[in-house]
Structures are given as C-alpha cells and as structure tokens.
Amino acid sequence: MRSRVVIDTNVLVYATFVDNEYHYEAYRMLQRRDVAIPYIVLYEYLWVLARLTGDVDIVMTKLDELSDFPLIHEDLKVMRRGVSMLKEDGAPLSMLNDYIILSVSMSEGALATYDKTLRRLAAKRQVAVMP
DSSP, X not given: OOOEEEEOHHHHHHXXXXXSTTHHHHHHHHHHSOEEEEHHHHHHHHHHHHHHHOXXXXXXXXXXHXXXXXXXXXXXXXXXXXXXXXXHHTOOGGGHHHHHHHHHHHHHEEEEOOOHXXXXXXXXXXXXXXX
16 A cells, blocks of 8 residues: 555645644645645645635646645546445535545545544544644
8 A cells, every 4th residue: 555645625725825723734744744636636726726816826826836746646446436435424425525535545545634524534444644
C-alpha cells in the first residue's frame, strides 16, 4: 500500500485563506507531508475559490501553485468502491464526493481533512486521519 496523505478540499481552502483558525496548520500540512490531491478535490477547490473570490486570476494563481503536487486520477474501481460504501452506509447522494475521497484515501494510506463526518467515516474504515 502507498503511504501518501490524501488532501481534502477543506485543507486546501484553509491553507489558502489566512483569516481562519486552521490556516497555519493546514499550510504546514501541505508543506511537510507526502501529500496527493485527487482530481475531485481539485475541482471542488476551484469551485470554492471561484465562488469566494470571483477572481479568475486568483484561480489561475492557485492552479499554478498546485502544479508541484501529485494529482490522483480516480479510476472506476475507486469510484465504484465509494458508491458502494455510500450505499452500504445509507448515506445521501449529496455525500458522494466525500465517499469518493474516502475511497481514494483507502488506496493511498491516509486522509487529511477537517470534516468531522468524513473523519468519522475514515476512522470506521481504519484510514489514518490527520490532523
């Protein structure tokens, strides 16, 4: 099994904006860990940036900054496992992205997220959770 930390969207958002309580911790996590970013997280992050800033130049700058990070392409096997877990847990379809991120983290070894629900789901499936 690989030993990379899958970064959730909220870690990227907290690392981006200085005016939140998790900024420095999230930023350090991105700097110090063997991290990887799933494409689904990248899409969510870009959407959040666009919504919060309304500035395409900021979106482009952040894309440039993320070029140093390995990106993970979620294949159909990973997506099927995420959908299967969602169904098994009886979770709403609105949580589909979280379950796909969870599935990626099961393949990679660990998950970095501040989302309490996703942290609980990861722990239930013996996925190491940070911070």
